[in-house]
Amino acid sequence: MLKYDEIINLRKQLMNDEIALETAKNLFWNDFKEGQRTWHTKDWKERRAKVIKDHCEICGSTETLTLQHLSHPKKYYEYEKKITNKYTKSYIDSTPIIQKKDFTKHVIQNYEYVPIPLCPNCKSRYPNQRMRKTPKYLCTACRNEFAEPVYKQVNELIDLFYENKELIEVHDKCFISKDKWKNQHNLLQAMYWLQRKHSKIKNADEIGKEAFMQFLEDTIKYLSFEDTITACKKCAYRYDIKNMELCPKCKTYYKGIQYPTCIQCLPDEKREAALEKIDFGKKMKEMHKNLGID
Template sequence: MVLRLKENKPGIKMLTYNERIELRDKLANGEIGIELAQTQYWNDFKEGQKSWHTKDWKERRAKFIKDKCQICTSKETLTLQHLSHPRKYSEYLTEIRRKNAKNYIDANPQIDKTEFTSHIQEKYEYVPVPFCPNCKWSNPNERVRKVPKYRCPGCKQEFDVPIYIPLDALISIFYENEDALEVRDKCFISKQWRNAHNLSSVRYWLQRERATTKDTSAIEKEAFLLYLNDDIKYLSFEDTITACRRCAYKFDIKKMDLCPNCNEYYKGIQYPTCIQCLPEEKRKAALESIEFGKQWEQMHRDLEID
């Protein structure tokens, strides 16, 4: 069954609060698959669409909003202020992929050496690093004018010709000892992303890719259900208070609320009171710290330091 999309504005279609609950329950119970669920949720989605622009939001908001600000008791320009905000679907997807990869790696810690070598040759460019022939310190200092050309910062040995380890030999060292000095350098450049990895990193991303490929639908379903729960909680107004425009701005942007002692000054939400309500010595120290911070910022601006 395909859910009906409610049109809230010309050209804008979004699932209502109840339709999102229905979609989540159908997905959780296996009545629809992840692809259909995502299609129905994001159908005709446009960048910049906001839930609070919809008729559904406004109708339900009227049932929850109170007649005065719950922070300062003002009755001017009231709004529903969310105390928490939903995370992005991509964040949940990354989190579940990492968890799934860890479980897969714990169950399948080893990769066949031949398969690993083939994967590296296909996906990466090997850029060997020079090693000291005496102590195997990587990337010895290269000198322009002095001879011998190289000097090892580890054992202080001087030499003209460093050692370069062939790929097969480096992989063999890794399989014998994953903590060996020779395998720590990021000398493998991804052909796709052009970022550098060492052998441990290469193995991790191969295992993660295998884990993700193996359970793609299950991973996306778990992540999407978490996202829907987060989204539904946000739309439910469960974690909200009524706030005036000033208090909403202070809370949302400045992370501040009204001091419970004086009900006059705002404070950081992590602090019990405002600076004005602190004992004299602590208040003086706090004001001095703030003034120092302002002077420091001004100095940076004067010197054009970001």
């Protein structure tokens, strides 16, 4: 695992094109072990000792102090996804629509088609399927009774897609991806993922470098202790796990980070309303538990 200064140098080299992206990735993740944490390293502990204060900056306690990060770097794939989305949007905005024959080939190769049943008389969608009566189907629009519905072919749907993307047929999620995810897509989504694929191929180097650079920047920020406060074990737990902090008004009770004060410090009317809401939530939870629906 690279040290803080080594990661800074790695980012600088990558930014100045002094090192290839794959080489930089290999260096960063070299010797990385599952479950390994940066705060277990000697480098972290030595730098932490220079930053941590002698008291909790939230409640003033001096017991079991830790450095609490106020922000954390995301997983690398999240950066890659975000940058890919950006390049895909740019690609779609600047590139003419994919040719119909190419799109048709893509759909047939990558999706299973599950057609929508139609009335053979009026082409209304989803006729009623009867269990006992014959003929088996009844169209609720034209009252036609029939034994078997009709279906649009893939080519027909794609023709409609290229004519008018607002048609209801275009929005039917009747295409199941053949990959392990088995995603349900409509033609608009199928087109998007094809364009995304083209964008990733075209901009692979740019996407990879930009995503890794952002990942390194946030990692460096995290390791620098820039966005940290000294907190006791209790306050750190409340902040990290419960998303709560000490009320700045009373300095006694904890509150949700998104709220200005704790419930106890609210004006009487608002405090009563908040407590009633909490009590109602507890009763509903208990009722759900008793009914076995929690």
